[in-house]
Amino acid sequence: MPLLLEAVRNEWTLxxxxxxxxxxxxxxxxxxxxxxxxxxxxxxxxSALVDLCSIFCSDLAVCGxxxxxxxxxxxxxxxxxxxxxxxxxxxxxxxxxxxxxxxxPILQEMRRRHSAQEALDSFYTARMxxxxxxxxxxxxxxxxxxxxxxxxxxxxxxxxKPEHISAYQLSLEPGLAWAExxxxxxxxxxxxxxxxxxxxLQENGYVQYEISSFSxxxxxxxxNSAYWQRIPYLGLGPSAHSFNGHxxxxxxxxxxxxxTGISGKKPVRSYDRLSPYDVFNELxxxxxxxxxxMDLQAFRxxxxxxxxxxxxxxxxxxxxxGKLKKEGDRLAIPLHxxxxxxxxxxxxxxLPE
Numbered sequence: 001m002p003l004l005l006e007a008v009r010n011e012w013t014l015x016x017x018x019x020x021x022x023x024x025x026x027x028x029x030x031x032x033x034x035x036x037x038x039x040x041x042x043x044x045x046x047s048a049l050v051d052l053c054s055i056f057c058s059d060l061a062v063c064g065x066x067x068x069x070x071x072x073x074x075x076x077x078x079x080x081x082x083x084x085x086x087x088x089x090x091x092x093x094x095x096x097x098x099x100x101x102x103x104x105p106i107l108q109e110m111r112r113r114h115s116a117q118e119a120l121d122s123f124y125t126a127r128m129x130x131x132x133x134x135x136x137x138x139x140x141x142x143x144x145x146x147x148x149x150x151x152x153x154x155x156x157x158x159x160x161k162p163e164h165i166s167a168y169q170l171s172l173e174p175g176l177a178w179a180e181x182x183x184x185x186x187x188x189x190x191x192x193x194x195x196x197x198x199x200x201l202q203e204n205g206y207v208q209y210e211i212s213s214f215s216x217x218x219x220x221x222x223x224n225s226a227y228w229q230r231i232p233y234l235g236l237g238p239s240a241h242s243f244n245g246h247x248x249x250x251x252x253x254x255x256x257x258x259x260t261g262i263s264g265k266k267p268v269r270s271y272d273r274l275s276p277y278d279v280f281n282e283l284x285x286x287x288x289x290x291x292x293x294m295d296l297q298a299f300r301x302x303x304x305x306x307x308x309x310x311x312x313x314x315x316x317x318x319x320x321x322g323k324l325k326k327e328g329d330r331l332a333i334p335l336h337x338x339x340x341x342x343x344x345x346x347x348x349x350x351l352p353e
Contacts, residue, residue: 001048004237004238004255005044005052005261006257007259007263008052008237009052009167010263011262011267012059014082014262014265015234015236016059017110019232019234020059020060020063020065022244022245023060023063023065024063026067032060032065032066032067032068033067033069033070033226034056034067034070034071034223035069035071035223036049036052036071036073036092036095036242037071037072037073038235038239038334040074040078040098041073041074042072042075042078042083043078044084046082046086046090047090049092050086050087050090050091051091052140053091053092054090057070062132069094069133069221070092071092071095071135071221071223072087072094073096073098074095074098074122075097075112075113075114076098076099076114076118076119076121076122077113077114077122079124079125080125082152083202084125084129084131086112088130088131093131093132094131094133094134095126095131095133095134095135096134096135096136097123097135097136098112098137099119099157100119100137100138100139101139102116102119102120102152102153102156103149103153103158104116106142106144106145109120109142110142119241120156123136123162124160132163133163133164133219134162134164135151135162135221136165136166136257137166138157138167139168139169139170140167140168140169140193140194140197141169141170141185141193141254142170142185142190143184143185147189147193150193151196154196154197154200154201154240155200157203158201163215164214164216164219165206165213165214165215166213166214167194167212167214169194170184170185190339191340194339195336195339197214198336198338201214204254206337207220207291208335209290209291209292210224210225210289210290210291211289228286228289228290229286230243230245230282230283232244232245237251237252238252238257239252239253240260246274247272247274248271248274249271250268250269250270251268252270270284277350277351277352279302279303280315281298281350283298283302284299284311284345284348284350285345285349287331288332288333288341288345288348289345290332291335291338292330292332293331293333294330294331294332295330296308296311296312296326296329296331297329299311303350307350313349315331318344322337323337323340324344333345
């Protein structure tokens, strides 16, 4: 772990001048976020995360860039009172706790390290330590999850009153006991669970602002929202992804290769050079993931009149069926159709002429 953390610090040293230039060039965007995620950062000592946070924030501040949201992803079993207090006093002001479920049989099937009681205890521990901005993750769509269990899960989550809830449908991962297609819940059952999620959270004051994201008013995750606006971001560490405003790239997953590459000042990476049509389609895909939808005028300015017309032509059947809505210069998927967003978005993407 010390070697990995040192490599992350060194990667920032290698990258920071280029990235500070990128961020300073973002008009009207003086506020930045820091997100410790990908894997389980809470396995690291809290003091080490605070040290990294201090380095990032100090360098950003020198350039007049404010850091107003700093998040750590955490496994419930890692969150002690002392750990939380160290994070909070060190400037980390938001936690994302990977609760996933409040049922031990389901957690065991998912091979999670924590129990249902630890999930509850971790939240109360963080709250008592002083965290006023907490997000929790839940998963639906796995085998043996009935509507009644899912409903109870949601009410248990609401009893905690988190500022933010992220809810994801189970995706297949090789090697897990339920990761066989014939054991997955039928799609109609997953759709019913998603509809219940939307209904119950809305009735309890949560606003859905993206396919998987719900928050109390004003508590939207600024970090994640930047992804959907195509704002440049830097990822540090193994497997970390970055977007510099023009291209996307990511570090290789192997930790040893990552450390060796950084120590030799030659990061081991893969690049995705975005074509103009890649950019156009990202604007469609990312915009339609959100409740606000995509800005058609901004798309027209970027993609041109011809591609703007093509997009509206492809969207017309969905508009007629009510699967898309157009209000002024915004094109959006109605909330009740977000469960099928992938198929709608796929049919709206543009092919090069």
